Amino acid sequence: MRSRRLAIGAGKMLAVAAIVVWSLFPIGFIVLSSFKPGREIFAVPPELFFEPTFEHYASLWHRWPAFFDGLVNSLVITTGATALAVMASLLAGFAYSRYRGVRFLEGSVMFLIGSRLIPPIVVTLPLFPVVNRLGLNDTHLVLILLYATFFVSLGTLLMRTFIDQVPRELDEAAVLDGARPLTILVKIILPLVAPGMLAVAVFVVVFAWNEFLFAYIFTANHAKTAPLVLSEMISSIDGVDWGVLFAASTVQLLPVLVFVVLMNRFLVAGLTAGATKG
Amino acid sequence: MAFGSEASVGHRGEGAAEAAGETKRRRFAFSPAYLYATPVHLLVLGIIVLPAIFVLWLSFEASSFGQSATFVGFDNYIRVLTDPYFWGSVWNTVLVVAVAVHIELLLGLGLALLFASGLPLQRVMLVVVLAPYAISEVTAVAMWRFLFDPDVGPITLMLRYTGLPTLDWTFIPSHGLILVGLLTIWLHLPFTFIILYAARLAVPKELYEAGRTDGANAFQLFRNITLPLLAPAMLIALLFRYIFAFRLFSEVWLLTQGGPARTTEVVSVYLYQEGFRYNSFGTAAATAWMMVVISLLLATGYVWRLRKESMANAF
Structure with a gap:
């Protein structure tokens, strides 16, 4: 019995090690390598201990100013898309949770769920000429709208689930005090559903910060996002400068990785509720 | 109210x-509810639904830049369906999706059960499993491209050193697709895992206790309690992953651009090439609508299965 328990314990330690290697090795490898001097990046076997250097970060700064513009663009677009998606989802979630039996409203849930089935690349075809004609090509606005839109249906369903959990007695008491619906939403419901709003925000932040396809099609210079600049480094014709690419990747991934780690509770809550509710 | x-x-x-x-x-x-629901519906209607309907119209027209559209009936569909490159891309997509998504499901299930049985540093380990969720496809491609680089990649060199076969993904199409599959699994395992883990935690402990008092062994407990109760969640995870993996674009585009000689194209890449490289909007639109229809079919299949299941449970 005791040996069996020992075996299980050892098996679990092995599993833990395997999980850590699978999940973190690629990330850790890039981050560590970005601090390795010149040729040591290619040392076999990879060296774990080395004199850290910032030379790749320095050449990133000098040779790829576009990357830092890209970071700023990504920040602007991510902030805009997240704010828009969270606000719109909160309002719609409020409508679905608190107004029952309103014509067309119930049916429109199916419409929202159905819209999630349309692959994003499908809408790029007709939107491309329209965006050009409106002069919106290569602007922050077009990506903000696109990123927010592809998460508002999930966001609405999540917000409805969270608002459903706020007891209606609270609303009713406020109505007796003469509060208007919007006041109730902002003053009473909003503070209680903040975790739900964070769950929606995590989805949009991760998506908008990392997205490639829309950025590739709808931006060229002015609104180019960080992932797009990274993709240019990968397919650079004079061969990939791995050190610089690793430095840029590290700068791009660390903020969102830290964000996800800090917000993991909300991410888990959102993923679970999002999958079961539609 | x-x-x-x-x-x-x-x-x-x-x-x-x-x-x-x-x-x-x-x-x-x-009702004021209409006002509150308006922003969401305006966005979804204006940016997803109306454009998608416009694509349907486009798929029956022949059009390109600076050329007015003319009605051509099902010509675009016929052209796409008789294009060997299209079928190549369909085959690649089905292969990658089928293999990657099922491996992902098995890994996710294994992980969920492992976590449910208790792990050292459970909370930290959960975050470790979630980490790839935060990584952009572009960064992930940069990582895996280097790890498997034919000349300097550490994994390639390690495989070569130990005499194992390496992935020659730059010129052997199937190897390129294997790398795409690996990347896809790595990026999306967190999603599958969380769905299954949440479902496993929702199974009441009493069921296992009752099973154990009846003398069931670990395998019987898994076969008769865990598996049937997790089936709906597994179905949800599969459906979501089918629908999303079917859109696969960035990984392939950034890794191989569909090459060499269009052999690693997936359906999205085929669509992109038709629409944005060859400016053939009609055939691109026809491809797009076939993607929409297949996504809808997948979802209806799932709803139908779920109905049947709840009927079966009622008996």
């Missing part, structure tokens, strides 16, 4: 008589 307008009918499950009376009285009345 709260806001006193006639349209707001009150809590779910109130008296049936009252509900019936309410339906009779109900005529179209303006």
Whole structure:
């Protein structure tokens, strides 16, 4: 019995090690390598201990100013898309949770769920000429709208689930005090559903910060996002400068990785509720 | 119910008589709910649904830049369906999706059960499993491209050193697809895992205790309790992953651009090439609509299965 328990314990330690290697090795490898001097990046076997250097970060700064513009663009677009998606989802979630039996409203849930089935690349075809004609090509606005839109249906369903959990007695008491619906939403419901709003925000932040396809099609210079600049480094014709690419990747991934780690509770809550509710 | 307008009918499950009376009285009345729901619907309608319908129209027209559209019936569909490159891309997509998504499901299930049985540093380990969720496809491609680089990649060199076969993904199409599959699994395992883990945690402990008192062994517990109770969640995870993996674009585009000689194209890449490289909007639109229809079919299949399942449970 005791040996069996020992075996299980050892098996679990092995599993833990395997999980850590699978999940973190690629990330850790890039981050560590970005601090390795010149040729040591290619040392076999990879060296774990080395004199850290910032030379790749320095050449990133000098040779790829576009990357830092890209970071700023990504920040602007991510902030805009997240704010828009969270606000719109909160309002719609409020409508679905608190107004029952309103014509067309119930049916429109199916419409929202159905819209999630349309692959994003499908809408790029007709939107491309329209965006050009409106002069919106290569602007922050077009990506903000696109990123927010592809998460508002999930966001609405999540917000409805969270608002459903706020007891209606609270609303009713406020109505007796003469509060208007919007006041109730902002003053009473909003503070209680903040975790739900964070769950929606995590989805949009991760998506908008990392997205490639829309950025590739709808931006060229002015609104180019960080992932797009990274993709240019990968397919650079004079061969990939791995050190610089690793430095840029590290700068791009660390903020969102830290964000996800800090917000993991909300991410888990959102993923679970999002999958079961539609 | 709260806001006193006639349209707001009150809590779910109130008296049936009252509900019936309410339906009779109900005529179209303006409700503030419409205002609250407007921004979301404007976005979804304007940016997803109307453009998608426009694509349907486009798929029956022949058009390109600076050329007015003319109606061509099903010509675009016929051209796409007789294009060997299209079928190549379909085959690649089906292969990658089928293999990667199922491996992902097995890994996710294994992880979920492992976590449910208790792990050292459980909370930290959960975050470790979630980490790839934060990584961009572009960064992930940069990582895996280097790890498997044919000349300097550490994994390639390690495989070569130990005499194992390496992935020659730059010129052997199937190896390129294997790398795409690996990347896809790495990026999306967190999603599958969380769905299954949440479902596993929702299984009441008493069921396992009862099973153990009846003398069931670990395998029987898994076969007769865990598996049937996790089946709906597994189906949900599979459906979501089918639908999303089917859109696969960035990984392939950034890794191989569909090459060499268009052999690693997936459906999205084929669509992109038709529309944005060859400016053939008609065939691109036809491809796009076939993608929409297949996504819808996948979802209906799932709803149908779920119905059947709940019927079966009722007996």
